[in-house]
Amino acid sequence: MTELDAAKPLSGAHVVVCVGGGIAAYKAALIVRLLDKAGATVEVVMTARAQQFIGAMTFQALTRRPVFTDMFSATEEATIGHIQVADRADLVIVAPATANLIARLAAGMADDPVCSVVLATKAPVLLAPSMNVNMWSHPLTVANVKRLIDVAGHRTVGPGTGFLACQWVGPGRLADPETIVAAAAAILGPQDLAGQRIVVTAGPTFEPIDPARFIGNRSSGKMGVALAAAAARRGATVQLILGPSALPDPLGVVTTRVETARELETALAAAVTTADVVVMAAAVADYRPRTVATQKLKRGTLGKTTTLELVANPDLLAGLGTRRKAKGKRKGAPILVGFAAETADVIANARKKLVHKRVDLIVANDVSEADAGFGVDTNRVILVDAAGEVHVPHADKATVAHRILDRVVALLPRKHLK
Numbered sequence: 347m348t349e350l351d352a353a354k355p356l357s358g359a360h361v362v363v364c365v366g367g368g369i370a371a372y373k374a375a376l377i378v379r380l381l382d383k384a385g386a387t388v389e390v391v392m393t394a395r396a397q398q399f400i401g402a403m404t405f406q407a408l409t410r411r412p413v414f415t416d417m418f419s420a421t422e423e424a425t426i427g428h429i430q431v432a433d434r435a436d437l438v439i440v441a442p443a444t445a446n447l448i449a450r451l452a453a454g455m456a457d458d459p460v461c462s463v464v465l466a467t468k469a470p471v472l473l474a475p476s477m478n479v480n481m482w483s484h485p486l487t488v489a490n491v492k493r494l495i496d497v498a499g500h501r502t503v504g505p506g507t508g509f510l511a512c513q514w515v516g517p518g519r520l521a522d523p524e525t526i527v528a529a530a531a532a533i534l535g536p537q538d539l540a541g542q543r544i545v546v547t548a549g550p551t552f553e554p555i556d557p558a559r560f561i562g563n564r565s566s567g568k569m570g571v572a573l574a575a576a577a578a579r580r581g582a583t584v585q586l587i588l589g590p591s592a593l594p595d596p597l598g599v600v601t602t603r604v605e606t607a608r609e610l611e612t613a614l615a616a617a618v619t620t621a622d623v624v625v626m627a628a629a630v631a632d633y634r635p636r637t638v639a640t641q642k643l644k645r646g647t648l649g650k651t652t653t654l655e656l657v658a659n660p661d662l663l664a665g666l667g668t669r670r671k672a673k674g675k676r677k678g679a680p681i682l683v684g685f686a687a688e689t690a691d692v693i694a695n696a697r698k699k700l701v702h703k704r705v706d707l708i709v710a711n712d713v714s715e716a717d718a719g720f721g722v723d724t725n726r727v728i729l730v731d732a733a734g735e736v737h738v739p740h741a742d743k744a745t746v747a748h749r750i751l752d753r754v755v756a757l758l759p760r761k762h763l764k
């Protein structure tokens with residue numbers, strides 16, 4: 347495998363996808379496609395039953411490589427193919443892992459290409475089960491999965507719950523291809539935040555004026571959500587406090603949705619008590635209307651001009667910094683990371699925030715740039731801390747998030763580092 351980049355753990359990885367014989371076998375093509383797109387070298391192994399559901403040709407076209415299908419082929423096995431496939435793997439994914447395949451894997455069988463590769467590999471194995479709900483809950487399947495986890499050290503992703511091909515509703519659906527690929531990335535990526543509890547705030551706050559109107563801002567939540575997802579991938583236990591945002595909850599993260607600065611304050615106060623790191627990416631409104639009308643304000647009653655009286659919201663980040671200072675930098679005080687949304691004198695203003703808010707790191711972004719800051723998928727930031735400044739070049743927000751977390755890892759007390 348090439349040198350590991352936390353932002354792209356699949357890039358350069360050799361991933362073997364073992365396809366079992368179930369109706370979800372067609373979804374393995376999507377998994378292969380996503381892995382290929384993420385820069386992995388993908389090799390596919392199929393059982394004979396899998397080939398009843400989807401042709402090897404599909405995988406051969408997607409991977410641009412031969413597909414391993416036959417244990418007794420004079421050509422495939424001329425060089426003991428199944429051992430070579432097993433040895434080349436950085437990760438083996440079994441998807442769909444049917445009840446039958448799981449049972450045979452748990453018994454340590456090696457009588458088909460998939461079982462023999464899984465038994466022979468030294469790489470981590472990720473099982474993505476998919477089967478009828480009653481098969482999944484059957485004590486024998488439960489015991490087989492437990493054995494594969496406990497004895498063989500395999501990991502699982504899913505199954506999801508929903509409407510199954512057999513017409514039953516319940517657990518048994520193959521996890522979404524995106525979820526399986528995210529689980530693969532988490533296995534291959536660094537786990538340098540394992541054991542850390544990280545609280546991330548993201549998105550805007552909406553401060554109501556009346557039942558129809560509010561004061562808000564242009565934050566989409568993308569930067570903070572990318573941070574939460576990246577931290578979870580690196581092994582952290584992550585709580586995301588997310589203001590109004592159209593984004594779905596990120597995988598592997600506990601998400602609390604809030605609307606106003608005061609709701610965010612309440613959620614944050616509960617979350618920080620056990621946090622090791624707090625990252626404030628949220629664009630918290632500095633002011634809110636003094637009163638909120640219970641009925642929609644009518645244009646006719648307001649006149650030609652009108653005045654909205656605002657009161658200051660608390661500065662939540664500065665509050666955390668002050669409280670930590672009061673306690674002294676003793677054991678257990680979280681690392682505090684703030685953002686600075688600037689339009690001029692970016693570094694100077696960020697440094698003022700670093701000092702004034704008493705935080706460990708400020709992530710400064712110039713929100714006047716069209717391809718950075720609010721709403722867009724990319725960012726360009728400067729990490730400002732006591733040691734100096736680090737410029738993170740323009741990149742997608744997931745990559746920027748990993749560069750921020752690299753700095754957070756460096757700030758953690760040495761004892762935390764694995």
Ligand code: PMT
Pocket residue numbers: 548549550564565566567568569570607626627628629630631632659660661662663664683684685686687688699711713719720721722
């Ligand atoms: O959500 P996206 O569309 O992806 O956009 C990302 C972003 C531009 C919102 C993000 O990169 C960003 O800059 N977030 C911080 C926005 C902001 O409020 O910056 P600020 O300079 O006004 O505040 C400085 C820091 O104090 C921030 O960490 C902020 O969360 C915090 N703050 C601000 C006001 C307040 N009342 N309480 C706070 O804690």
